[in-house]
Amino acid sequence: MKKNAIQLGLAITIGSFLMVSCDSDDDTVEMDQQDEQQVQLFASNNSNGNVTVYDMTSGEVSTLTTTSTAAEGIYYDDDTDEIIQASRSSNQLNAFADVSTFLVDATITASISSSADLESPRDIAVDDDYIVVADNADVDGNADTPDGRLFIYTRSNGEISLRNVVTTDFALWGIEIVGDDLYAVVDKTNELAVYTDFVATNTTTTAISASKRIAIEGIVRTHGLAYDNGTMILTDVGDAASDSDGAFHIISDFDSKFGAVANGETMVVANNQIRVAGASTFLGNPVAAEYDADSKMVFIAEAANGGGRVLAFSNANAGGDIAPSVNNSLASASSLYFYSSK
Template identity: 90%
Template structure:
């Protein structure tokens, strides 16, 4: 996520997803500037596999049709102007080039694909030329032994190549790179794990345990996570069969709080976390999150409530049963990526 220090002012008109880059004058009036800034939210889904792009500077929403029929995990690289998406229908990574040229709805052609190595991709994380994919298929075929796999790809010379596969001793879902450390949710639990110096220390096919695992008090089953400028967002899908018991937690000063909890111990809710949940939130199965620290906006891919939604919360720091500032329908929404330049 590339950032500059901009203020995001939320405006909602005719149900569209509109965010505007702006500055405030000394008298607190909004001065519409920096209209050349790009502020976009990219969304994947498991209904048709297409990419929905919410352009927050123009207020326009476009649909980029892909070759996938289901997709989970998405990333936009501004250096190459391409989207990388994990396809659940073809079990591979697909890259789509020249994204900025598509100003309206369009059909994308795959520019690069990896080999079809995956079984059940759930999220991707990018660090330099490494693309890590979390796959939650049962690695050993024994349902009684939790496990998952992290597929590590390299991107160079116009190719996406599988470097190695890391098997974990817990089921996976969301992952997030924070500098060189890989954070991963421990699926089917309320735990969060970290693998320190992940791509540098795990260069061959191997089975490893996390460098550290802790429980997050108040969460039933975590799925999505997002980190920006010291704040971590964790989603809670609760009972996966329910479309109304979801939540997300905000953990500011995350690094010090996480480091302050011993391996295997619990991070308490009190004085550490803010929980957002309740009927007004429209949260049922929030499977993915993004966060913008400048505007303090929390973005959620909600997979179940209303058939699927993309939600944004501008007042999440208040906690509790709060309504989203933006509520857009997106069938089987699965993953998000926030970008601003």
């Protein structure tokens, strides 16, 4: 999730960004240049592995061509001006330097790459100099015993090095670091797990169990998650074979609501969650999300509906069958990262 909060000026800028018609299949974003701050949405996909950059300040959309043919998991580090992306085609992490110099379409080459340790990367989360990758490959080869792996890398001295790997007792997809804790989607279920003090506690290659794991009422199958300033977004892909039954849930005051549910119990919908779903949403398989608390904007990477879309909802708190404010085509969209310089 983004490091910096959006100020009032961005709310005005996003107002222009949202004027793009929801039924347009154009992959450009039309908006007025009303603020000099950097506001960008980075997207990966599993169609060609390139990085799509939506610049909400200038209105430009850039495609950064990589050597990957499929990618899932993306992060922008403003301190180093680097994009970090997990490549599903080469099974490694790639870091691309000097991103801000690429103002238009360009071919980029990784300045740093990890060893090819991964098997099926799905999401990444960054905690200072640590990069955590969720991998959903079947570890023991037995489909009846769900498992996954969390690869923990260190980034230092111009290298990305694997520190250790932990095996989980459930299949993984989306992950999110909040403070020192790692939240993880329990794939193929409606559950959410947390590992407290994750990076500091889990320093060896071993098998671990979550500190806490709860069910989220109303969700069929969780996939993506995003957290900002006390609000958690969880996506629901429903039936993975359907491209029209997706949804996402908004859980405000998440920390206290999650804390109030006992391990193994269920967070009920009533008074706890807002659900967005229906034909008008264009949600089928929403595999990833981003959220900005100041503008209350929900961004979704939709993998299936229409072949793939990047959606934005400015009015998500209304819940129900609402149309997105922004609807841009992106084949097999897989992951997002939202960044604001202020």
